[in-house]
Amino acid sequence: MNRVLVVTGGGDCPGLNAVIRAIVKRAAREKNWEVVGSIEAFNGILREPTEIVVLDEKAVAGIHYQGGTIIQTTNKGGPFAWPVKQNDGTYIGVDRSDEMIRKIQYLGIDAVINIGGDGSQRISQALFEKGLNIIGVPKTIDNDLSATDATFGFQTAIQIATDAVDKLVTTAASHNRVQILEVMGRDAGWIALNAAVAGGAEICLLPEFPYDIEKVLEGVERRFDRDRGFVNIVIAEGARNIKGHQIIKESHEVGDAHIKLGGVGFRLEQELKDAGCRHSIRTTVLGHLQRGGVPIAYDRVLATQYGVKAFELVLAGEFGRMVSYRHPYITSVTLKEAIQKPNLVEPDTALMKTARGIGMCFGD
Numbered sequence: 001m002n003r004v005l006v007v008t009g010g011g012d013c014p015g016l017n018a019v020i021r022a023i024v025k026r027a028a029r030e031k032n033w034e035v036v037g038s039i040e041a042f043n044g045i046l047r048e049p050t051e052i053v054v055l056d057e058k059a060v061a062g063i064h065y066q067g068g069t070i071i072q073t074t075n076k077g078g079p080f081a082w083p084v085k086q087n088d089g090t091y092i093g094v095d096r097s098d099e100m101i102r103k104i105q106y107l108g109i110d111a112v113i114n115i116g117g118d119g120s121q122r123i124s125q126a127l128f129e130k131g132l133n134i135i136g137v138p139k140t141i142d143n144d145l146s147a148t149d150a151t152f153g154f155q156t157a158i159q160i161a162t163d164a165v166d167k168l169v170t171t172a173a174s175h176n177r178v179q180i181l182e183v184m185g186r187d188a189g190w191i192a193l194n195a196a197v198a199g200g201a202e203i204c205l206l207p208e209f210p211y212d213i214e215k216v217l218e219g220v221e222r223r224f225d226r227d228r229g230f231v232n233i234v235i236a237e238g239a240r241n242i243k244g245h246q247i248i249k250e251s252h253e254v255g256d257a258h259i260k261l262g263g264v265g266f267r268l269e270q271e272l273k274d275a276g277c278r279h280s281i282r283t284t285v286l287g288h289l290q291r292g293g294v295p296i297a298y299d300r301v302l303a304t305q306y307g308v309k310a311f312e313l314v315l316a317g318e319f320g321r322m323v324s325y326r327h328p329y330i331t332s333v334t335l336k337e338a339i340q341k342p343n344l345v346e347p348d349t350a351l352m353k354t355a356r357g358i359g360m361c362f363g364d
Contacts, residue, residue: 009078011291020063149325
């Protein structure tokens, strides 16, 4: 009996369960394969006792429309930075990758499918270089991997953000108000840009284009006539002003070295007031609502395609690769290529041209 281990790492994302289900259902067509899942990414393998579960067709029945992941996920710890407490109470990251690979081999696991974003696929590449048979599946609601046309969960996040813009438009109009909506997007502003266009926002501030608060204020004032009017602003959490400052929060969680962003919407509100904006301003932070809930049909379909393709790469022995969507084909690229270049919003991006064509202000 051959065994494949499924891992979900990094932030949760609508469609993860659909990928898991597709892997299991495709494996069930082969008579000599068993699928197991590691709880909380690779941490389930690294822990004692080991935390892995058998994933059969009964275990994945009906999970394709559920948000989250039935095998849980984490962005803390991992094989290359396992937190170990020192005598003084501090923690250091210890490389346990070789130990983990030996344990995977001891468990009779022939291949690993790692479902995750940029950070997770960097781990995949490092493990592949150490000799692990591993396949990557791209997962990021930011859609910031250039080696694939689309990542599952992205369209669901856009839908949630657009729904929020729609709701804020009506309250902004009712109160002659400036409504600021902060959405996810650390380095790539795709969620903000798509939601702003779909929701009819007048101003959109992205990580790729540092904004001048005076130009943002000009965009606001164009929407008002003698204190009558309204404006909706969508801002990505990683947006920065022309001084280059992001809003960064230090993480105090053990094993979590990630930079925490958030609060840029409230900073923008204060910047507008300091610049002389006299209109009523309210800020909404959408936060983790974008990550949760039921994936839309598009993401379920894409996730299912990714899951099937991932297992077929395992069958073919094509390791060290990541599943990729290049319209209209589901294909694959090397992990090295997958992590080489991020997918960022460029000035000549088609949607940027559309947004500027309808007069959207980017504060630049």
